[in-house]
Amino acid sequence: LSSKSDPLVHHGRHFCRTIHAMCNIHALLTQSIIRAVEQTADDDLSDDERREHRVFKRLLNLVPNLEERIMTGSEEELTEVADLLRKGATGARGDDTKTLKGNILEWITPKGESLNPPLYRNQKADRGFHHERTGALLCPVDLDWSHEDVKKKLRSGEDVVTGDRWPLFIYADCKYDPEDPWNGLLRGDILVNAFKHVFTSPSSVDKEHKATRSGNARLHNMTRTSPASVAYIATQVRFALSSSSVFSRTDTVTDSERFYNSLLEILDDPAEKQEVDALFKWWD
DNA sequence: TTGACAAAGATCATAGCGCC
C-alpha cells in the first residue's frame, strides 16, 4: 500500500493504546508460544499467566495472520515481528505523551480563568505537587490536599505516592466518596478529554466534528472503549500532570507501571464485574 | 462533480540522557 512502514508497527501502536501498554512483547510472544506448544491446561496457569494469555489472544485478534506467522516462522522472524510491534507501541506512547503534555493545560484551566502561577506547555518542572492545580488533581484520594502539611510532605517527597494510590483526577468532578469508591471512578472530565484527544482526534475535544482526517479509533476500526484503553489514558494523564519529564515504567517517583496495572486489575476482577460493565456502558 | 490546496494528524528520525 501507500504506507512505507510495516503494518506491524501500525498494529503495535494500537496494541499499546488498547491492549497492553507496559509489556515486553518479545517475552509475551515467547511465553505464549511455549504454552501453546506444551498445550498447558488452563487450570495450571497462575493468575498472571492467565492474564498474559488473554493479552496474547487479543494481540492475535488484532493482527491478521500473526498466529500463523509466529508459529511457523523462525526464531529470527519472531524477533523481528516482536521488534516491529514494540517499535509501534513505544512510538505511540511517546507521541501521546508529547501531545498531551501541552494540551492537558487547557483542560485543567478553569473556564475563562488562567492558572496562577501559569504553567507552560513545553515545560513540566512546575507541575506535579509543586503547583496548586496539578497537585490537587494528583493528590491521592486518601489525603486532603487542602491541608498545608499534606502538601509539604508530598512536595518534599517525604510522602511517596506509589502507583496503587489513586489520584483524585480519575473521579468525576474530582469527588471521592470513601463510602462508595466506585462512585464516579474513572469518569473524570480530564480523562474523557484525553481519551477523545487520543482516540478520536485532538480537535474533537472541544468541537464536535472538525477533524479533517480519521483519528486513531477509525484507523483501527475501534468501536468501543476497553479497560486497557481507559487505563492507558489515565496513566498518560497522570504522567502529563506530574513534574517528571521522562516517562519511565520503572521509575519509582511516577510509578506509572504499577498505576496502570492496578487499574487493569480492578477492571479485570470478576467480583467487580457489575460496576465495570456499568462503567463501560457510560463510556460508550 | 472534480481536483488543487492546505490544515490536521500520524509517523519517522535522531539527538540526548542515564545506566551499566
Place this chain on the structure above:
DNA sequence: GGCGCTATGATCTTTGTCAA
C-alpha cells in the same frame, strides 16, 4: 564507551473545503 530509552522536531499522509 556502548546500549537502550525517551523527547521532540521534521516529514509524510489523509481528508475536508471551496472554487471552477
